[in-house]
Amino acid sequence: MSLKALGYIGANAVNLKEWKDYACDIFGAQIIAETPDQLKLRLDDKHHRMSIHKADAPGARHFGWDAGSREGLAGVVSLLKQRGCELREGTAAECEDRQVMGLVHVRDPSGNALEIFYGQKSGYPFQPARPMSGFRIGDLGMGHVVFMTPALDEMLDFYGALGFRMSDYIVMRAFGNVKAHFLHCNQRHHSLAMVPGPHSAFHHMMLEVNSLDDVGSAYDLVNARKINVTQTFGKHTNDHMLSFYSQTPSGFELEYGCNGRTIDDDATWNIVEYDSISYWGHIGAINAAN
Known part of the structure; x- marks a missing residue:
């Protein structure tokens, strides 16, 4: 299943x-x-x-x-x-x-x-609280989540049994060359990622929008309101997401981005190991040493 x-x-x-x-x-x-x-x-x-x-x-x-x-x-x-x-x-x-x-x-x-x-109830009109083009969700789900874990093998086995497939890996040089694992359960490049670490923690969630203008206007707003931007605007190597990260009032981070790539056919998808998190940008604690 x-x-x-x-x-x-x-x-x-x-x-x-x-x-x-x-x-x-x-x-x-x-x-x-x-x-x-x-x-x-x-x-x-x-x-x-x-x-x-x-x-x-x-x-x-x-x-x-x-x-x-x-x-x-x-x-x-x-x-x-x-x-x-x-x-x-x-x-x-x-x-x-x-x-x-x-x-x-x-x-x-x-x-x-x-x-x-x-059976998640649907059919309701969405009226955004500010002008925007909307969120890219549908069959891709609401976004992705990223966990830190001291039990990587057990986590991979657990989620693998639930149908998650490997998308790719990123070697995180800023954290001693630990390898982040990215997994998908639909066409979204990853709905789940896991990073080995000394303790269990929820790092961030991601929301994808339909327009780069939505990302840019939100980026201006977080800076104007002096909300903690934990990673600057940038482009990821693996999913190509154009995004930035900020700290939520719940302590974990929120990635807000657009233009993420999809995995349309598992049979032809190549699993790649990247040696950096981003092509450019995303300057912050997670990759400042890259």
Whole structure:
């Protein structure tokens, strides 16, 4: 059984207003629900793609992966049970909150909280909070996520069993030549990447938009508002994304970009090892020594 796409992300934040200003005023997300305890953000025709929860400490909360159908979810559940994973079925209240038909909870070998779901509700109009061309999502899913992990082999085995295929590698010279692994589950160049490290951590999520103008205008806004730009505007070697990174109010980073390449045919795709992260730009802590 294969997962189909990254469907949604949940995050914790101390200050929800900071997230509202960050996500809407700068990046164009639409607020579709707001309470003292939670924000829900729409990016396309799905009910919502992100939920931000009021918490005492910031950080990632959960990652929702689409199994495609009821049968697809049942197949993933059977596979995970055979592998000895501890599963918990999502409650009716959780399914209502995520606006899905069904879900199960499981943790990957690094402890990241995953929600495998099906039936994400759709057909809603997207009205961006600022003028923009919209997000490139559809069958590609909402973007990608990047984990640091001390259990790389176990993570590769886990996600490989769920249908992820290798896209390519980047040797990160700034971190002692550690090798970042990039994996795909649909035509998006990668929906998941993993970097070996001394502890488990969520590094960043990526949102792709339809226009370079959207990226440029957001880049001007983060600089004007003095938001921490963790990597400057640049072009990646492997997926060719034109993007920049900034720090979210949840502590992890957000990559915002456009023009990412796709993998249209696994049979003809060549897995390449790159020796630098970017052709140009992306100056920041992650590759300052390149």
